[in-house]
Amino acid sequence: MDVSVGQRQLQEFSLASVSELASSASTSASTASLPAIAHFFADCGCGSSQLRLQRENESSYFASLHLATSHLFKLGPVQSVCVDECSNACNEKSYSRAFTLLFNKEKDSRDFHYSFEQWKKDVNQGSNLPDRIIPSSKSKFDEKIESSSAKMYFHYYGQLLHQQNMLQDYVRTGTYYAAVMENRDDFSGRVVVDVGAGSGILSLFAAQAGAKHVYAVEASEMAEYARKLIAGNPHLGDRITVVKGKVEEIELPEKADILISEPMGTLLVNERMLESYVIARDRFLAPEGKMFPAAGRIHMAPFSDEYLFVEIANKALFWQQASYYGVNLTPLHESAFQGNYSQPVVDAFDPRLLVASPVFHVIDFTKVKEEDLYEIDIPLKFIAAVGTRVHGLACWFDVLFNGSTVQRWLTTAPGAPTTHWYQLRCVLSQPLYVMAGQEITGRLHMIAHNAQSYTIHLTLSTKMWGPGAEQGGILQTSSGKLDLKEPYYRMSQSQAYTVPQDQHQSLQPQDVNIPIHDTEESEPLEQLPQNSGSHFS
Numbered sequence: 001m002d003v004s005v006g007q008r009q010l011q012e013f014s015l016a017s018v019s020e021l022a023s024s025a026s027t028s029a030s031t032a033s034l035p036a037i038a039h040f041f042a043d044c045g046c047g048s049s050q051l052r053l054q055r056e057n058e059s060s061y062f063a064s065l066h067l068a069t070s071h072l073f074k075l076g077p078v079q080s081v082c083v084d085e086c087s088n089a090c091n092e093k094s095y096s097r098a099f100t101l102l103f104n105k106e107k108d109s110r111d112f113h114y115s116f117e118q119w120k121k122d123v124n125q126g127s128n129l130p131d132r133i134i135p136s137s138k139s140k141f142d143e144k145i146e147s148s149s150a151k152m153y154f155h156y157y158g159q160l161l162h163q164q165n166m167l168q169d170y171v172r173t174g175t176y177y178a179a180v181m182e183n184r185d186d187f188s189g190r191v192v193v194d195v196g197a198g199s200g201i202l203s204l205f206a207a208q209a210g211a212k213h214v215y216a217v218e219a220s221e222m223a224e225y226a227r228k229l230i231a232g233n234p235h236l237g238d239r240i241t242v243v244k245g246k247v248e249e250i251e252l253p254e255k256a257d258i259l260i261s262e263p264m265g266t267l268l269v270n271e272r273m274l275e276s277y278v279i280a281r282d283r284f285l286a287p288e289g290k291m292f293p294a295a296g297r298i299h300m301a302p303f304s305d306e307y308l309f310v311e312i313a314n315k316a317l318f319w320q321q322a323s324y325y326g327v328n329l330t331p332l333h334e335s336a337f338q339g340n341y342s343q344p345v346v347d348a349f350d351p352r353l354l355v356a357s358p359v360f361h362v363i364d365f366t367k368v369k370e371e372d373l374y375e376i377d378i379p380l381k382f383i384a385a386v387g388t389r390v391h392g393l394a395c396w397f398d399v400l401f402n403g404s405t406v407q408r409w410l411t412t413a414p415g416a417p418t419t420h421w422y423q424l425r426c427v428l429s430q431p432l433y434v435m436a437g438q439e440i441t442g443r444l445h446m447i448a449h450n451a452q453s454y455t456i457h458l459t460l461s462t463k464m465w466g467p468g469a470e471q472g473g474i475l476q477t478s479s480g481k482l483d484l485k486e487p488y489y490r491m492s493q494s495q496a497y498t499v500p501q502d503q504h505q506s507l508q509p510q511d512v513n514i515p516i517h518d519t520e521e522s523e524p525l526e527q528l529p530q531n532s533g534s535h536f537s
Contacts, residue, residue: 013038013112014104018053020063021081021098038101038112040067040119049119051082053099063099072116078103080113107238110213113253114241121251140279141248145272149451153271158221163199166262169420173201175401175410176262179292180205183403186290187211190257195247195280196273200226200240202260207236214239215256217280219246247280255286261293266346267424268296268363268397269373270484272452278370291365293399299413301358302382302440302460303394303425308345312427312488315340341429344456344482347490348422351415355390356382356440373448380442380460384434392427392480393444393458422491426458430478439463441474446484453485 019033039052039061051070053063065084073081083098103109141150156162167173180187180202188210194203197216203226206214216226223244230237243250259280265271274296281291319333361378380393398411412421426444434440442460449455459479 011040011115013108013115015101016078016104017102019100021100033100033102040115049122051116051119063097065097065099067116067120070120072113074109074113075100077106078109080109105238107213107241110241110253114243114251117251117253139246139248141246141276144450145452146450153452154220157198160199160222160225163222163225165420167199167201171417171419172262172410175408176202176292177205179401179403179406179408179410180209180260182406182408183292183401184209184405186292186404187258191215191254192258192260193217193252193256193280193284195259195261195277196263197226197242198222198262200230200242202262203240204230204233204236206258206260207239211239211258213241215252216240216242217247217250218242218244247276247283252284255289256284257286257289259285259289259291261291264296264397264399264421266421266487267344267395267454267484268298268399269376269446270453272373272448274363274365275370275373277365278368278373281365282370290402290404292401292403293410294366294402295362295364296397296399297360297362298378298395298397299358299360300378300380300393300395300444301354302356302384302390302434303349303353303392304355304386304388305349305353305391305425306389308425308490309391309427309431312340312345313337338429340488341427341480342482343486343488344484345425345427345490346422346487347425348418349394349414349425351413354394354414355386355388355434356384358394375448376444376446376454378444378446380440380444382440384436384438384440387435390428390432390434390440390460390462392425393442393460394423394425395444396423397421424487426456426480426482428458428460428478428480432460432462432476432478434462449485451485453483456482456484458482 015036015038017033018036018038035056037054037056039054041050041052049067051065051067052061053065054061065082069085071083071085073083075081080101080103081098082101083096085096101112103112186209187206189212192203192206192211192214194200194206194214194216197203197218199222200216200218203214203216216223216230218226223242227242230240230242243252259277261273261277261280263273263277265273268274277291285291316333316337316339319329319336321329359380359382361376363373384390394414396412396414398409398413401408401410412419412423414423432440440460440462442458445457446454447457457479458481459477461474461477464473464475
C-alpha cells in the first residue's frame with residue numbers, strides 16, 4: 001500500500017483477520033476472527049473521520065471506529081489492537097470497543113500504522129474536509145522558501161532526465177554504494193530514513209545492506225517513479241515504504257537508526273537542502289543514530305586564471321557599441337560588466353591554477369543547528385606560493401561517511417575525478433597582485449535567501465610583505481557580491497593550461513592537499529585538523 005501525504009484519497013487495507021475483544025461482562029460472543037477490509041473515511045456525519053471494518057464479500061460494515069477517540073497499539077510485527085474509547089459517539093450512551101488486527105505481512109502493518117497516524121493528525125488539526133485536504137497553514141519550509149522557487153525545484157527533481165544525470169555520476173553513486181556496503185553493520189537490522197529519496201536508489205542500497213525497513217521520503221513527483229523502481233525489485237521493496245511529502249511536514253511511525261541523504265548542492269550549501277537534512281535529524285533520528293554523510297567541508301584557495309578573467313570581461317563588449325541600430329548601448333556597459341562578475345563560475349579547473357594551499361570550513365551535520373546555516377561567515381588567510389595576479393577564490397567540497405567499519409570521503413576537488421557538482425570559482429572584477437610569501441586575507445560571507453540559495457560576499461586583501469611587514473597594513477583590497485542561485489555554467493573538463501613565459505609558475509599538483517576517496521587515507525571526523533581559516537559550524 002503506497003502512502004502519500006497531502007490530498008490523500010480514501011484508503012483501504014486488506015487484513016488477514018479481525019476479531020473483536022469482548023468484555024467479560026458482555027453477554028455476546030466476541031466477533032469471529034475472519035479476513036476483512038479496513039477503510040479510512042472522511043467526515044461521516046458525526047463530525048469525525050472513521051475507520052470502518054468490513055468482512056470480505058460483504059457489503060455492510062460491522063464496525064465503525066472514530067479516529068478522534070481511537071488508539072492503535074502494535075502487539076507484534078503483524079498484529080495490532082485498535083481501541084475506540086467512544087465508538088458510538090453519535091449516541092448518548094457509548095462504550096469502548098477493541099479489535100485485534102492481523103496483517104498479511106509486516107510491510108502492511110507498517111503502512112497501516114503510518115496511515116492511521118496521518119489521518120488522526122488531520123482530525124486533531126480539525127481537518128475533516130472532503131478529499132482529506134490538510135488546512136493551508138504554512139510549514140517551516142513554506143515560511144522560508146518562496147513558492148515559485150519551490151515549484152521549480154520540485155519540478156526539476158521530478159524528472160527522470162535529471163535523476164539519470166545524478167545516477168550516471170559514477171563518483172557520486174559509486175561512493176555512496178561503497179559507503180553503505182562497507183558499513184553493513186551500521187545498516188543491518190536497522191530502520192533507515194532516506195531524506196529526499198529521489199529515484200529511491202539510496203533506499204535500495206540500504207535494503208541491500210540489510211536494513212530492517214527504509215522510509216523513502218520524497219516531496220516531488222519522483223516519488224511515483226521511486227515506487228515503480230522499488231516495486232520492480234520485490235526482494236528489496238518489501239522493506240521500503242515511499243512517503244511522499246516534505247520532511248518538515250510528514251510523520252513517521254518510528255524513529256530511525258540511520259539517516260541517509262544526498263543533500264549537497266553546488267558549494268555544498270546551494271538549494272538549502274542541508275537544512276531539511278538537519279530538520280530530519282531532529283525529528284526522526286534516534287539518540288546515538290548515524291548520519292550518512294556525517295559532515296561536510298568547504299575548501300577554498302585563491303587562484304590565477306587570466307583566460308577566465310578575460311573571457312568574463314569580454315562578455316560585456318556587446319554593450320560598448322555606440323551605435324547599435326542607431327542606439328548607444330554604452331550607458332549599460334558598466335552594469336553588464338559587473339553583472340557578469342556576480343555569477344559564480346561552475347566548471348572543472350586545473351589545480352595548478354591555485355596560488356596558495358587551501359583552507360577549509362567544516363559543517364558537522366550531526367551537531368549543526370538549522371539556523372546556523374542561514375548565515376555562514378568564513379575568515380580567510382593564505383600565504384601566496386607564487387608571484388602572480390589573483391583573480392578570485394576557488395571552492396569545492398567533500399563529505400564524510402563516518403561508518404563504524406570504514407570511513408569514506410566523497411570529494412569534488414580539482415584534479416580528482418570530475419563529478420556533476422564540478423568546482424566553483426568566485427571571480428573578482430579587480431585582480432590582486434601578490435608576490436611569493438605574501439599574506440592574503442579576506443572573508444567569505446554567505447547569506448541564505450528565499451530562492452533556496454545564498455548571496456555570497458567575498459573580500460580578498462593583500463598585506464605588506466618582506467622586512468617590516470609586521471608593522472604594515474593592507475596594500476590592496478578587492479570585493480564582490482555574487483548570487484549562488486545564478487552561476488555561469490562553464491562545465492568543460494579541466495584543460496592543461498599553457499602558462500605564458502612572462503607569468504610565474506603556479507602551484508604544482510603535489511603542492512595541493514586534495515582529499516581522496518580511499519577512506520584508509522582519510523582522517524576521522526574528530527581528528528580533522530583545524531587549519532587556517534577553518535572551524536566547525
